[in-house]
Amino acid sequence: MFDDRLEFVDLPSKKFLKKQGLSFFLEEDNEDYFTDEAVVLFKAEVEAFKAASEQLYKQLIAAAKEVAQQGAWERVGIPENAVELVQYSLANESHLHLLGRFDFAGGMDNMPLKLIEFNADTCSLMPETAYVQAEQSAKKRKFRQFNQLIPQMTASFKNLLNRYPEKYPNLLLMHMGHEEDQINTEVVAAAARKAGFSEVHIMRLEHVIFSEDEGVFVEISANNYNKYDFVYKMIPWEFIAYEEPELMRLLTQIVKKDLAIVLNPAFSMLLQSKGILKYLSDLYPNDSNILKASFTASDFPDLRYARKPMFGRVGENVQIFTGSSSPASTTDGDFGHFPSVYQELAEFNADEDGDIYQPSMYWSNAPCALCIRRRDDLIVDDDAEFMSHLVE
Amino acid sequence: MSKTFSFLAFVGLFMCCIACGTDSDSAIQYETEVVSTPTQGVVTTVKEVREGEFKIEDEEAVPTPDDSRIIAKWSDSTVDTFTLDEARLEEESGRRGGFMTAASYGLMGYMMGRSMGGFRPSSGAYVDQKTYNKVSNGAGARMQQTAKRTTISKPKSGFGGKSSSSSRSYGG
Incomplete structure (x- = not known):
């Protein structure tokens, strides 16, 4: 059970963050980041x-x-x-x-x-x-x-x-x-x-x-x-x-x-x-660490894939398809104009x-x-x- | 020696022309500046005419900026020769000063970072008009003729100026 891996630790103090020049993390948007x-x-x-x-x-x-x-x-x-x-x-x-x-x-x-x-x-x-x-x-x-x-x-x-x-x-x-x-x-x-x-x-x-x-x-x-x-x-x-x-x-x-x-x-x-992922999976199709990737969604007939922009950051403009033609999750962002790359879904802990x-x-x-x-x-x-x- | 100093010692920038161009892809306007870099150095002889007051007695071009020297003739008849670094240390030590500032108003100024386009040696820094004319027509003219000219481009507002640079991170 994954929860058994969680160990309580102290949150970084304001004093520590300020001393390290990391007051950015004390701003309102970041208060729940750590x-x-x-x-x-x-x-x-x-x-x-x-x-x-x-x-x-x-x-x-x-x-x-x-x-x-x-x-x-x-x-x-x-x-x-x-x-x-x-x-x-x-x-x-x-x-x-x-x-x-x-x-x-x-x-x-x-x-x-x-x-x-x-x-x-x-x-x-x-x-x-x-x-x-x-x-x-x-x-x-x-x-x-x-x-x-x-x-x-x-x-x-x-x-x-x-x-x-x-x-x-x-x-x-x-x-x-x-x-x-x-x-x-x-x-x-x-x-x-x-x-x-x-x-x-x-x-x-x-x-x-x-x-x-x-x-x-x-x-x-x-x-x-x-x-x-x-x-x-x-x-x-x-x-x-x-x-x-x-x-x-x-x-x-x-x-x-x-x-x-x-x-x-x-x-x-x-x-x-992200386009390199397609060439990576073509070169190493049986590698245990590499997910299948493609430039076309039709390569995933089970409709289980992630759609990502060629150049995207922090998960923006990503869609997750979990077996349906409608995405199970979608994010907005600044990178929607780039072509898409499709990647087999991976399981996360x-x-x-x-x-x-x-x-x-x-x-x-x-x-x-x-x-x-x-x-x-x-x-x-x-x-x-x-x-x-x-x-x- | 710091890179800043070594670079300043031989580069002067002058705005020879401003060519405002428009890049068709980005619609950014660019300024083109010509950078003039001395390829020759200079040996400047300064003479202490009153206590702490110096005038330039002569300036001669030498093959490279690294060959540059300041020769200081003190009122007590002693003579010292300094590289630019040594001269700076001497002035900073507070033992004997003023000679380097005087030299900076001559061709030596180019070795200290003065603009080759914007700065011209000051006739008042020389012992007399005749010396000023001799230096200007001799070493000064040669340094200008042999200066290396290159072009730099910079957007009028700086690269990245049109982006929403403060509103998002570009890390991932």
Whole structure:
């Protein structure tokens, strides 16, 4: 019984959240975001999540290469103006993928572990995972927690610095202005500082200057410009490609001329596309962690599937069909204009109230941290609760 | 040495032209700026004409910005040669100051981040008009001729400006 896995923990205090710079989570909309329960996992289950992540990452790269070989860019939503850089990135930048997060179904109580999707480009939940769940578990001394997000990101950054000794160790982190994005970039910034970057600056995109001949700059005072050799963007590649085509053009030149290292690299757009799930399931039809996916609903004659937009976030514009032509659950959102991808339904672990639990595993060249979300609906969206985990 | 400083030491931006273009896909208006970067450095000799007051006695172009030096001739007849970093430290130490500020009003200003388009050496910073003319027509002209010019693009409102940037997260 899943409820036996729930262990009471302290909610993060206001003082702790303020001290960590996470007052965002104290705002009215977020007041029920954290829970006073943590999910207990067995060590073997955590190892299974890690092993699946290792394997799935390799399989996703193989699927991405299959897309490239077939030239199926349009099929997976990569617009024409992004193909050059995505193709280049896939061939040359495999070492630059700093961070992603696998979202799973199952994996506990012997329920099959299934990949729902891979948040390859601008994954969030970082401060909750790195700081909040660590705080919530601090008093639970008989348990451990798999939470190496910052140490592993730090190791990845150190590898980058070692690989590019000729570059100046400064990093610009760009976001679009939302506080949640900013606090996520701050976690990346913390890892970069630990890794030895001498200058780490966070800036809204609109203040960043791009030169196809010189690189990436910020004007720090009148006529004084700081040039950055490393850039992390909390801005999705598909947003850049679709909404800011001139920026896409500039970044293509900047990356290909080696004027700046841009993280995550452009091929993460391909891994982020839900379209990759179709190629993944075609390549590995019998893999126990991979759900069947398709571009057509008719491939699911039992009418049991999830319909998702090619590029969607936090469960927006998703429909769940559970055997009827009418959806059992639907969410609104900003991504309904993208083509749809259809994925076989997966079974989630659920408690006696029917709330479902979605485990996620962060990836930074290795599986590095686990977190869980809980939702009293069929779709894990922005209204889901964040849950800490404990390892027995 | 910080990257900021090293970059400032050799880059000046000037708005050579503003080309407002419209991207047909995004309807964003862009400004095009020409960035002028000195490829040569300069050796500036400053002379203490009164206690704490310096004038530029000479300026010569040198092959690279890294070769730049400030030669300070003190009123007690001692002479010191500084790199830009050393000069900055010397001034910050409070032991002897003023010479770097004087140098910044000459061609050395370009090495300190002054705009190559917007800033012109001040004749009053030189010991006399003849020296100013000599430097302007010699080292000054060569630095302008050899400057590297590149173009940067930036949206008038900045990239991302048209999105509802504060209303939603772009994480997932």
